[in-house]
Amino acid sequence: MWTVIRRLLFGFSLILLTSGTLLISDRHQRRAVGGKLPRVAIVQHLASAALDESVVGVLDSLKANGLIDGQNISIERFNADADFAVANAIAGQVVAAGFDMVVTISTPSLQTVAKANSSQKIIHVFGTVADPFRVGVGVGRKSPLDHPKRLVGVPTPLLVTESFRLARKLFPGLQSVGVVWNPSEANSEITTRQAREICRELRIDLREAHIDSSVGVAEAAAALTAQGVQAIWVGGDNTVTLALEAVVSAARKARIPVFSAVPLEPNRGTLLDIGTNFYDAGRMTGKLAAEILGGVDPATIPIPDKIPQKLVVNKQALKGLKEPWVFPEEVLAKADIFIDENGVRQQSKMAIAKPPEGRIFKVGLVYFAPEAGADVCMEGFFSGLKDLGFVESKNLQVRKAHAQGEIVNIPSILQNFDNEDVELIIAMTTPVLTAAVNSVKKKPVVFTYVYDPVAAGAGKTAADHLPNITGTGSFPPVGETIDAIQKLVPQVRSVGTVYNSSEANSRKVISVARELFQKRGIRLEEVTATNTGEVFQAAQVLAGRKIQALWVTGDNTAIQAFEGIAKVAADARLPLVINDPEFTERGALAAVGIGWQKSCFEAAKRVAQVLLGENPKDLPFENIAIKQIVLNYAVARKLGITFPPELVQEASRNK
Numbered sequence: 001m002w003t004v005i006r007r008l009l010f011g012f013s014l015i016l017l018t019s020g021t022l023l024i025s026d027r028h029q030r031r032a033v034g035g036k037l038p039r040v041a042i043v044q045h046l047a048s049a050a051l052d053e054s055v056v057g058v059l060d061s062l063k064a065n066g067l068i069d070g071q072n073i074s075i076e077r078f079n080a081d082a083d084f085a086v087a088n089a090i091a092g093q094v095v096a097a098g099f100d101m102v103v104t105i106s107t108p109s110l111q112t113v114a115k116a117n118s119s120q121k122i123i124h125v126f127g128t129v130a131d132p133f134r135v136g137v138g139v140g141r142k143s144p145l146d147h148p149k150r151l152v153g154v155p156t157p158l159l160v161t162e163s164f165r166l167a168r169k170l171f172p173g174l175q176s177v178g179v180v181w182n183p184s185e186a187n188s189e190i191t192t193r194q195a196r197e198i199c200r201e202l203r204i205d206l207r208e209a210h211i212d213s214s215v216g217v218a219e220a221a222a223a224l225t226a227q228g229v230q231a232i233w234v235g236g237d238n239t240v241t242l243a244l245e246a247v248v249s250a251a252r253k254a255r256i257p258v259f260s261a262v263p264l265e266p267n268r269g270t271l272l273d274i275g276t277n278f279y280d281a282g283r284m285t286g287k288l289a290a291e292i293l294g295g296v297d298p299a300t301i302p303i304p305d306k307i308p309q310k311l312v313v314n315k316q317a318l319k320g321l322k323e324p325w326v327f328p329e330e331v332l333a334k335a336d337i338f339i340d341e342n343g344v345r346q347q348s349k350m351a352i353a354k355p356p357e358g359r360i361f362k363v364g365l366v367y368f369a370p371e372a373g374a375d376v377c378m379e380g381f382f383s384g385l386k387d388l389g390f391v392e393s394k395n396l397q398v399r400k401a402h403a404q405g406e407i408v409n410i411p412s413i414l415q416n417f418d419n420e421d422v423e424l425i426i427a428m429t430t431p432v433l434t435a436a437v438n439s440v441k442k443k444p445v446v447f448t449y450v451y452d453p454v455a456a457g458a459g460k461t462a463a464d465h466l467p468n469i470t471g472t473g474s475f476p477p478v479g480e481t482i483d484a485i486q487k488l489v490p491q492v493r494s495v496g497t498v499y500n501s502s503e504a505n506s507r508k509v510i511s512v513a514r515e516l517f518q519k520r521g522i523r524l525e526e527v528t529a530t531n532t533g534e535v536f537q538a539a540q541v542l543a544g545r546k547i548q549a550l551w552v553t554g555d556n557t558a559i560q561a562f563e564g565i566a567k568v569a570a571d572a573r574l575p576l577v578i579n580d581p582e583f584t585e586r587g588a589l590a591a592v593g594i595g596w597q598k599s600c601f602e603a604a605k606r607v608a609q610v611l612l613g614e615n616p617k618d619l620p621f622e623n624i625a626i627k628q629i630v631l632n633y634a635v636a637r638k639l640g641i642t643f644p645p646e647l648v649q650e651a652s653r654n655k
Contacts (some may be wrong), residue, residue, distance in 0.1 A: 037074040038101070038293055041094040043113060045106035046082040048241050050262055050278045052463035054105045054128040054156075056620055057282020058289070059463075065290035073293070077464065082214065082242055084108065084184070091116035101125060103289055104153075105282070106238060107187035111135055114151060123298055126153030127285030128278060130187040130236045132303075144302030152298045154285045156276040156307055158236045158261040160194040163274050167231060167259050168202055170272065171325045176205040178224030178232045180217055180247060182239040183210055191235035191261065214239050218246035218519075225254035230323060234260035234270070244268055249479050255322040263310040263336075268623075271325065273312040277336075280308035313338040316626075320650065354389040361390060361611050362397045364417035366436075367428035367449070368556045369405035372582035373596055374428060377449045380597035381426075384604025390611065403432070405532060405560045407502065410435040418442050424610050427471070429556055430456050430505035437466065444616045447471030448603035449596065451554060453621050455508035467617035470610065472603040474594045474625040476553060476579040478513050481592040482520060484629075485549055485577050487644045488590065495549045496525040496542035496574075498535060498565065500557035509553045509579075532557055536564030543572040550576045554593070562586055575639060584630040589639065590647070595628035602626075 042058060044051045055077070059069075067073045078094065080087035091112040094102050101123045104110045110126040114137040117124055126132060132139040132155050140146035168174050179195060181188045192208065199206040207229055209220035217240055224232060232251050234240055240247065241262060248269035251258045257271035263278070284304065292298050313335045318325055332338065355361065367374050382392060390396040399422065403409035410432055417425050418440045425440055427433045428449040433456045436445045445468055447453060453473045459465025486492055495517065499506040510526065517524040525545050527538040535558055542550065550569050552558050558565065559580060566587025569576035578584065579593035602624045610616055629651040631643055643651075 037072060039074045039076070039097075039099045040289070040293075041076050041078060041097075041099045041102040043078045043080075043090055043094060043102060043104045043109045045080050045087060045108040045238055046242055047079060047461045048238065049268075049462070050241065051105050051128060051238075052461050052620060053278040054282035054285070056463040056618075057279040057284075058103060058105070058127065058286035060618060061283040061286025062290055064283075065287060065294075067290055067293065079461075080109070080112075082238060084112075087112045088116070095121055101289060101293065103127065103285065105285075107132075107135055107236075108185065108238065110137060110153070111186065114138075117151075120148060120150040122150070123292055124151045124153075125285060125289045125292065125298075126151070127282060128156050128276075129153065130156060130158045131190045134190055135186045139303065144305065145300070147303060149299040152288065152292075152301050152303065154281055154288060154304055154307070156278070156281045158191050158194075159275045159309065160191050160235060160261050161198045163233065163259060163261045163272070164195065164198045164202060164204065166272055166274060166331065167233075168204075169328060169331065171230070171323060173323065174204060174230055176207065176227075176229045176231075178207045178209065178221070178227070178229035179235065180209045180211055180220045180224065180232070180240050181235065181237045182212060184212065185237055185239065188235060188237035188239075191237075195233065195235060211239060214243040214246075217243035218250060221247045221250035222253075225250050225256065229256065231256050232258045234258060234262060236262055244270075245479060249483070252320070252480075253483070255320055257317055257321055257325060263312045269314070269317060270312075271314055271317040273310075275310065277308040277310035284308075310336045312336065315339060315341050355395060355608075355612065360395055360397060362422045363399070363424050363426055363607070363611075364420065364422040364443075365398055365400045365426040365428065366410070366413050366417065366432050367400075367402045368410075368431055369402050369560055371559055373554070373559070373580050374449060376582055377428065377596040377600040380599070380601035381448060381604050381607075383597075384601040385607060387601075388604060388608040390604075390608060405556070407431050407435075411439045414439040424607065426607060430503060431556055433458060433469075433471075434504050436469070440468065443468070444610050445469045445471070446607045446610055446616070447473075448600050448606075449474070451475050451505035452508045456504045459621065462621040462623075465617070465621060467615075470616040470619040470621065471606050472599070472622045472624045474596075474599045475623055476509060476593055476625065477627050478509060478553075478579075479516055480627070481551065481577060481579060482513070482516055482522070484590055484592045484647060485551065485575075486520070486522075487647060488575055488577065488641060489549050492522060492548045494523045494525060494545075494547045495551050496527070496545060496547035497551045497553070498527050498529055498538040498542060498558055499553065499555040500530060501528040502530065503555055503557065506553060506555040513551075513553070529557060529561075532561040535561035536568065539565045539568035543568050543574060547574065550574050551578070552576070552588075553579045559583065570635075570638070573639060575641065576635075581628045581630040584632050587632075587635065589632055589635045589641065590643075591628070591630040593628060595626045598626045599624045 069075045078090045095116045103125045105128045138148045259272040261275045263273040424444045427436045427447040433447045437457045529535045529538040575589045578588045578591045581591040584591040
C-alpha cells in the first residue's frame, strides 16, 4: 500500500512541477484562461509615414516577443485622423472599454489618453513623442523612473539642433528659414522653441507662420516664401506633416529647399531629414509593452535615453535651387537612405540579399492592357530585378497576361495564376490590384504602376494592409499639374476631365483634384465613361461646356482611348495636360507626371524581398513617385502657346 501511495505522491509532484514550468514558459498566455485574451488598444493621431512606421514597429515587436493577435492577445487599432475632438472621444472610449493596456503613438494621443486615464485605470505605454517631459502627463526628468506608476514609454526626441546644423553645412550662407506650425500641438511648440534657440546661436532669422489645420498650410508656406526665406524647416508638427506636399510645392516655386527633423520618404521632395528611426523606436515601444504584459511592473521600467536615429538625404532636390546647396561627402557617407541625382533610391542599411545559386523563381505578372506607360514600367521593373540578381531566362521565369483593357477579364486571369505554380503575382495597374484583393487567396501579391493602394482596397494605411499584399504606389503630382495648367493658360477658370468612376485610382485622384482646383478658384468639369467606347463622346461633351483646358489623369479606360481625347482637344483648340508622360507625343500639350521607368525600377525591391522569404504583411506600402515633365512643342505651336521658362528648365532636367 505504501508503494501505491508513494507512486501517487510522485505523480502529483510531477503534475505540479510540469504545471509550474508551463506557467513560467508561457507567461504571456496566463490571462487567456477561460478564453479571455489580454486586450490592447493602439491609438495614433493620424496616418502619416512616421506614425505608421512606429505602429509597424510596435506590432512586429509584439510578435517577436510571442504575442500573436487572435491567439494570445487581442489588438484593436484607433486613428483620430488628426481631429482633436475625435482623439478625445477615442481616449474616453479605450479607457472605459476595459482594455488591459493602451499603446499611444504621437504626442496628441499621449495627452488625450493620459487625461482620460488620469485615475490610471489601465496601463498606458507611449511612443513617438518628441518630449514627454513637457506635455503635462507627469513624466519628469529627475530620473529614468520619474513617471506615473502605470504610465511609461519611449520618447523620440526630434533632432532640431542637428537638422539646422546640417542645413548650414550644406549651405554656409544660410541666413533665414521659415517654419509653419500649429500652436495647439504641444510637440510642435516644443520643437519650435528649440528651433528658435539654435537659430539664435547660428544667427539665422527664423520666421514663423501659424496654422490651425492642414487647409492653411499651403497659404502659410507661400507667405513665408514671399518674405524671401532661403529654406523651410518642418519640425514634428502633425498638422504640417499631413500637408507636407503643399510645403514642398510652395518651396519649389520659390526655388528653395525643405528640410526637417522628421525622417520621411525622400521622394516627397524634402532635401534633408534627420531624426528618430521611427520603426526601431516602435519596436522599442512594443518590447516595453510585451514586458509589461509578461508581468513586469511598469513602475520599475526606466524611460530610455538612447533612441535609434535615421538620416535621409535627397540629392535630386538640389536641382533648380537658386542658391548653392551641396552635400558634403561625410554627410552622404552617414545617410541611411538617399536619392541620387537621377532619382534612384539607395538604402545603405537595408541591402537585399542576392538570390541563391541554382534556384529558379517563377512569377506571374498581370496588367490592364498593352500601352506605353506599362511598357516603360516593365522595362524599369525588370531592370531593377536584374540589378538585384533576378534575371529573366536565367533564374527568373515570368508569365505575363493582360485583360485586353476590360476590367471584367481581370479576376479570371488572377485566379488562374493563383492556382498555378508561381511563387507570387505581380499586379500592375489599380484595376488589377483591386481585383487581386478579392480574387487572390493563396499567393502573395506585389503591386506597382498603381496610384493609391489604399484607395484600391489593399489596406487601411501603408502599414495596416492585407497580409498577402505589399508593393509600391506612385501618386501623381496633382498640385504641380494644376500649377502647370495655370502657367500654360493664364487666368484659367474652367478645366474638364474624363475618367472611369469604377476605377479606384481615378476616384481618389479626382477627389484630391476637386479640392485643389476649388481652392484656386477653378471649376472642374467632370464627365465619366464606363468603357473605352464612351471616352470620345465624353470628351466631346466636355468640349461643349466652355472649358479652357482638358486634363486627363492616369485613368486606364481613358488612356486606352487616348487618341479620341487628343482629337477632341485638337479640334476644339484646347490645351490637353496629362499625368502620363509616355502619351505626350500623341497629342497632349504637356505632361506633369511620374517617370515610370525610374519609379518601377525602385519597385522591384519589394518583389525581391518577398521572393527571398520576407512576409508581405511585414512590408509597409511605399510611395515612390519620381516626377517627370514632358512638353510637346508641335502642339504648342498649333495652339500659339509659348512654354514658360521654368517649365522648359524643369523638363530639360528630366532628359
